[in-house]
Amino acid sequence: MSDDTYNGYLERMFRLQRFGIKLGLETIGAMLAALGHPEMRLRCIHIAGTNGKGSVAAMLSRILTTAGYTVGRYTSPHLERFNERICVNEQPIDDAQVVEACQRVFAIDDLPRQPTFFEFTTAMALDQFARQKVQWAVIETGMGGRLDATNILRPALSVITNISLEHRSYLGDTLAAIAAEKAGIIKQNTPVVSGVRQKAAKAVIHAQAVTRTAPLFQLGRDFRARRREGDQFDYYGLDHTWRKLLLGLPGAHQLQNAPLALAACELLQRTATVAVTEADVRSGLRETRWPGRLEVVSTEPYIVLDGAHNLMAARVLGRYLRETFKQRNITLVVGILDDKPYRSILKDLMAPCHRTIVTQPKINRAMPADRLAETARTLSSNVEIVPDVGDAARHAIRTSRPTDVICVAGSLYVVGEAKTALADISLS
Template sequence: MARQSEYQRLIHEMYNLRRFGIKLELTTMQRMLDALGRPHTRYETIHIAGTNGKGSIATTLATILHAAGYRTGLYTSPHLVTFNERIQINNRPVSNAAVVRACKAVRGLSGDGREPTFFEYTTAMAFYLFAELGVDIAVIETGMGGRFDATNIITPCLSVISNISVEHRMYLGNTLGEIAGEKAGIIKPGVPVVTGARQKPVLDVIKKVAKKQAAPLYRLGGEFRVRRHGDGTFSYHGISHRWDRLRTVLAGGFQMDNAALALAGCELLMASGKPLSEATVRKGLASTRWPARLEIVSDSPTILIDGAHNLQAAKNLAAFLSEQMAGRKITLVAGILDDKPYRAMLRALVPLCDRVILTRAQIGRAIAPEILEREARNLGATRTHVVDRVDKALAFALAHTPKKSGAVCVAGSLYVAGEARHAIKKQGEMQPAI
């Protein structure tokens, strides 16, 4: 009990670090890691940036590497329910005791006159634990951007840039080209880079940076591609391999593109001497799980949870609802953070829904649900409701949605998705569809 109390106290202290905001520099991270003995240099790393899909790609690569026998670390953000989800070993969150050890190791190490941000602190913790727990290779997802992201202290064996759209303008820039420049900051000298970006201004920037760094560049739709089949499988036409009739359990057609980026990464790892077989790649791909991304957690009634935390993700969710849930009476439970284009996100989703329930996650950056409700009504929604807490909003949705002909869709924020998953699991109602 004492250990749990210490864990909760330290987690609370870390969350309070949010007040220091985002600092676009790497000096603090460098000094912290130097003080820890440079743990990030004791294992190989793969670095992943992008707007959408980077978590899916990171998890897929980590799962494949684990299936191949590597002791694999995975660092992603944000978490859905517990902080430990951010730092995983062999696809399992680290223990509370490990979090406590890492907290104590990192505490007070900034050494340059300012406190580290929450993300700097947790990144240092992850790098420390990966070394302490003896991983062979760690898959690292950026938090935001790339060039000055806290994770960009590593020199990886592979870089991946999933895709790029306009986001975080205050920090990354107002144009696709400016944002691409920040994301491309993860490209290191001579390190191969894989990208799913297709827009010309984005590719122009990535090509320029890759050329400057003498980093071999491999593009989805260029050096490798996918072909979708009607039975839900796809074929991968790769850099030097062709793998037919592959299957990913992650829902949504865009996940095949994400899988292709992971597979191209696997090819490059194979070329560098990593013993990854086709059988291992297939096994890892088919067993990858990534919660709260088009995740059906119950089929009686149907409950779909999707983070859909930005405009492109909302559009992807809308496409899934149109294709897979046509004719269903959909109840949308939505909460959105204040740095997101909530009007455009609601415009993508509200017209597809029979009822709309607006809520908010328990985080200071959540938009007031009353503001979201006004926008939903402006979009023509006649059955709208405000329910301030996610668990209560979900209960209300289930009580007002037909079990057989309806479906509940929770979306708009990974924080909302996490609170919904926690509420369902707590009630013992989560029944993953096979």
């Protein structure tokens, strides 16, 4: 198979993005029916939430793989290559498998409407996982939950990480409304693990669980984590107490994500006779990696990549930078999509930084760099514009000292382009 064939199918698939976001299950249902209902041949863990979905998916996938299971993982978006979205045993599927999956899905006709890009890729992933006979599929929602294409699943377990205001034009203007959309993944008599903290949102999750007679396990009530000195934490769970666990993913916020993954493992042990040992848990957590989330790619200068693509994530990253690099100069390289609360995101990200370089990823939803810079300059006088992400990252490195810190953030698309550009640079 040639690169031209692979790239040709990707271009054809990416053209589906012009159809935008269309929530609903009718089209994905028809697509999967045409593929022989691969979703019915999968044991799944379904994950929704505002932030932390990918981290929880990565932890669960790594723990189950460590335990000896064949595990599929479907997440979005990708950073550098499309294949990253569809992984089996931690490895992206290869180009030939992408082409074959595209061919099968493009061959489907007589659909209710033209599928969206996300519906297309969801069908690809579920079909691929069924063909590879994965023993577990860890599936992340794209947007919301109730009408998300992935909600065609009938999972063994649902996980809802947290709730904050996002995608208001699609999901609603209040935490309760957004929680109702996320709670849409709760299925009849199917356990659900929740990390939702706000009172109104928790009430919505609880009500939906009661309606679906779904056992609900709540972080802070049924299981919890306590940080120890250094990078260790203790987990007080449903059936186990595991002490001195080490996280492979950096950031204090992972203490909100890791317990959800561990509670999910305990429930799988209870309800699906999954053989996961304490050694699997320890090794899996320690070895979990999730690119583009507090990912360190250099130490001189110190370069950290983090998508921080919504307000909650920006606040977490801003706090991390402020607490971790108190005595160091920080340069922020930032680009944001035009449907985000960009002023609030900039305020949180720029607060601990002495310099900001505004850039723009190559996606039609990106906010123009000059427009973003106008807002940035109301928050700081030290703002530059370098429209190309790769050029912005290289400029940041050239103009920083070895002891300085560079943070690339604001969008996973920015992080992906920066990773590709930095791969060609010799970093320490």
